[in-house]
Amino acid sequence: MTQHERAIGDTLLKVDNISLGFGGVQALSNISFDIREHEIRAIIGPNGAGKTSMLNVINGFYHPQEGAITFKGEVRRAMRPHVAAKQGIARTFQNVALFKGMSTLDNIMTGRNLRMHKNILWQMLYYGPARTEEMEHRRRVEEIIDFLEIQAIRRVPVGKLPYGLQKRVELARALAMEPELLLLDEPMAGMNVEEKEDMCRFILDVNEQFGTTIALIEHDMGVVMDISDRVVVLDYGRKLADGTPDEVRGNQDVIDAYLGVPHDEGEA
Amino acid sequence: MLYREAGQFKTGYNTDQSIFPIRQDRWAIALFLAVAVVAVPLVIDDYWAKAVLLPLLVYAMATLGLNILVGYCGQISLGTGGFMAVGAFASYKLTTAFPDLNLIIVLLLSGCVTAAVGVLFGLPSLRIKGFYLAVATLAAQFFLVWLFNKVEWFYNYNATGQITMPPREVFGFLITGPEATPAATYLFALGFLIVFGLVAKNIVRGRVGRMWMAIRDMDIAAELIGVRPLMAKLSAFAVSSFYVGVAGGLYFTVWFGAVEVTEAFDINQSFQVLFMVIIGGLGSILGSFLGAAFLVLMPILLKNFMVNWLGVAAVTAKHVEITLLGVLIIFFLIVEPHGFARLWQILKEKLRLWPFPY
């Protein structure tokens, strides 16, 4: 694994005036912000603010009615999710979306899918190039398994794992894609304090060691303020504020809409 | 005490990912294959070949195919009978058009033809899911049987509408036709099953297999990590139909030798194979063999028991057999919905610890 200099670089992804609606409901109106290389960008807001919809737009799962997205200099309105994956956008989900019938190892190996090219004929023989390729990727996956400290559950079907570990496997699967931009949807939801600390450490390590740009949604304000470089705040599909954690913390709109309400603090 | 993996160390990812990582398993499978390949042909007679072993081999092949689609890729199909018919008629047309073509090639080509047809009927799977898809695949079942029944070209314009397999030799051995020896037909079919059983295992443990399972378990997430649903689903339909087509070809060429499409490949055939998949275990190669064996052998045992031992009239025995089959299926689903494959797994876990389970 190569060590990256963690210096925030140029704009990696730019969201321009995105609007998205479902029938009568406007999920996102005129949202614009950017994500720079190597930074950790948080998207926060109360429930129903449109955070998950925003991630869904970025990786092509929802197609917005208006606006444009620029990723690595390429402008587009929408694309198919697997194209987004190919361009280097990986993702974890609010409600864990692992392949429940498969083992941890197979789940993570699936993340290597886009990087494996040997055709089905070689695979039928499980010989020659196909086997070599399989072994190469297995080695890479084992590195990720070591990195996230999940060696012991390699062979366990993920459906049987506790929730906290499932979240970790999901992160492993996303990392296996070696993405440039990693979208994390509430990576710490439903975790206890210890698990949260572990997850924070992993996120920071990923960012530092691999130089991966991270956009994350999180409700735990302590975590958000601690680890993110910049924060964008959404409320009812509109952008309320955008800036460093300190700037956001001081913004009156944000305090009114969100931070000032005590029961939202640290919500799971 | 004999079944232990202690002391067997894995020295690379290669050995860790082999099909039988435990040494005892490798011995057992080698012994089993030796019996199947060497001992069985020495004692086989016509009854055993036609009533027991060929059905077993042919259905195991079809079950493997359907399990790839249903068990690994999660797409329910009720069109298996129709696809088997494609395999049978393709091999008939090929072998009558090119009498000199090696029967192995004929069957492989028939599999390819069926794969193409399978992809065609798999197209709806891109838009519909679950039981809607299951019902849609019935379209394949009914349409294909109708087609082979109506269009005379498929049965070379003969008056009966039946297709009959002419005698064919492979490497100097007569394989088809009434003169073929039971041992030759058995070994021919067995060869196909061993090769394609291994191939199936190789496919499902590699990239393509993982792609299918990803679609099965969570299609949205699969797409978001770069699996293309189009490719995954259609390749599953193709590979699955290939197997089912070869099974249909074997059914016609070496087992029955003559078939009439509406009788041989009706919808009950589709259900039968689906039962084998479910009872064997969804998403298990070994389960496919066990499921096929169970559903081939059980009716034979039931029938023999009732007709020969209890002296029940054959017609009544047929009704009782259907009833009991239904009861057994329900019973089995209640007791172990994950099929024989799961039972086998549990047994092995127990054996590993036996006789000191704590």
Added chain:
Amino acid sequence: MGDSLLYFIEVTIGGLLAGVMYSLVALGFVLIFKASGIFNFAQGVMALFAALTLVGLMEKLGVPAWVAIVMTIGVMILLAWLIERLVLQHLVNQDPIILFMATIGLAYVLEGVGDLMWGSDVKALNVGLPDGAVDWMFDLGIYVTKLELVAAATAAALVAVLAVFFQRTRIGRALRAVADDHQAALSVGISLRTIWVIVWSVSGIVALVAGIMWGSSSGVQFSLSLIALKALPVLILGGFTSIPGAIIGGLIIGVGEKWAEIYLGDYIGHAIENWFAYVLALAFLLIRPQGLFGEKIIERV
């Protein structure tokens, strides 16, 4: 009126009436699927079983038709209770495909038991329904049998009764609650097991009606169970959970099939009714994947 127009009308009416039969069977499917998420493949065999029982009771016991019908209803309710007791209860929370397979097993059992009890020969069923052509229509040059009209009227009445049952009665509302959300229904104290017995009884009775209609016109025999296969495309078209969908879908399939047989049959070969309905339903799905009455689903992650 020209002959070809008259013929067209006759074909269309014939199609609509056949469609009513499909609707009846599809209705049985929908009731069970709505309430329990089970794709009940035994629905067709249930129609056969009900008709066999009815004929058997009339022949062996010599009771009048209406007594036999009441007794058969009793048998179907008993059957529903047995199915819940012996099968469904043990399969709660299993995958839908396992439940689906169990209903195929059930179909085998019912078929075997029906044959063992009543024999597998073709039986005539006569419960006193009128037969023969409808005179005034025959005078116009259109051939429609009285039986077909009675079947249509019965189906319409049955649908009306079911609609009232679902909208107005307490049990009906409970059924709808269960269909919407199992957990929620359980939490407000609706017993899932009772509900299942009720829906299976109701579909058993619907199966009986279908069995009587079908059996009266073409005899009670194994092929009766195959009408279930004809009803399946109706489900794709109308949706697995929509009662109006089952009715309209049935009519569309019935008419479409007859038109195709008459007007396309000459070009692509006859006896296409086995698969034409499926192709029709599939073509429709490609245009409107959510079916006739389904709503567009917004996927979430």
